[in-house]
Amino acid sequence: MSTDAYFEELTGALRAADVPGEQIDRTVAELRGHLVETGTAPEEEFGPAARFAARLGGLAPAPGEPDGAAEHWTWTADLFNDRRMLAVHGDQGWEVESLDAIGRFVCRRVPGAALAWEYRREVITDRRRAQVLEELEPEGWEPCGEWLTYGYFKRPKAATTGPEGGLEALPARPRGWLFLSRRGKAVLAVWTLAVLACLGVALAGLGLPGYTIALFGFGYAIAMTYTAKKEAEKGRVHADRAAAGGHGA
Numbered sequence: 001m002s003t004d005a006y007f008e009e010l011t012g013a014l015r016a017a018d019v020p021g022e023q024i025d026r027t028v029a030e031l032r033g034h035l036v037e038t039g040t041a042p043e044e045e046f047g048p049a050a051r052f053a054a055r056l057g058g059l060a061p062a063p064g065e066p067d068g069a070a071e072h073w074t075w076t077a078d079l080f081n082d083r084r085m086l087a088v089h090g091d092q093g094w095e096v097e098s099l100d101a102i103g104r105f106v107c108r109r110v111p112g113a114a115l116a117w118e119y120r121r122e123v124i125t126d127r128r129r130a131q132v133l134e135e136l137e138p139e140g141w142e143p144c145g146e147w148l149t150y151g152y153f154k155r156p157k158a159a160t161t162g163p164e165g166g167l168e169a170l171p172a173r174p175r176g177w178l179f180l181s182r183r184g185k186a187v188l189a190v191w192t193l194a195v196l197a198c199l200g201v202a203l204a205g206l207g208l209p210g211y212t213i214a215l216f217g218f219g220y221a222i223a224m225t226y227t228a229k230k231e232a233e234k235g236r237v238h239a240d241r242a243a244a245g246g247h248g249a
Contacts, residue, residue: 013053078184099145
């Protein structure tokens with residue numbers, strides 16, 4: 001079967017499963033891009049079109065659309081631990097739909113027809129936003145939320161791994177919702193002590209000075225500054241390597 005015939009069959013099967021047209025177009029474009037990179041035939045890479053569509057189609061309702069079968073779960077992690085936990089939960093079929101007002105990941109999963117997801121985090125500023133989107137969108141990444149100076153992106157693993165990106169058996173939804181790293185716990189402890197100290201001053205009748213708010217956010221500010229510094233250093237290293245490679249060519 002030719003590549004065009006394969007994707008025509010896949011498209012027809014997804015339409016029959018009531019998958020939104022925009023999502024079909026995006027999925028087909030991502031899969032075609034994957035084939036260009038691998039140089040393999042679609043049936044060899046993904047299996048028969050009808051069977052592959054059955055694995056993709058059940059998950060295809062666009063984010064935000066009502067679905068009685070979907071599981072919903074909201075959780076959060078500190079900036080030292082969020083990418084690791086996104087990878088863990090993405091492998092369990094949890095798709096991040098958005099970040100809420102306090103930075104929690106709002107997720108959904110459809111039992112019996114879930115895809116594995118992969119995520120990445122980038123520093124997003126007004127100057128970098130257009131550049132980041134331009135670099136990531138051709139690779140199939142789409143924005144799924146922002147928090148402070150960070151943007152989060154997702155894409156289904158099926159776009160890069162083929163049929164292995166689908167999931168048949170799903171683990172139970174995690175009982176917890178807060179996932180802190182050791183450093184995150186240390187920052188939280190410092191934060192808590194600072195708040196208690198300020199409250200002690202207030203209860204002693206000495207008044208609650210204006211720097212209470214600054215102390216309250218001190219721990220989180222340390223985490224943000226440290227993480228942003230590390231990512232900036234990492235970006236400079238990649239840039240230096242790329243420049244060195246260009247000079248050596």
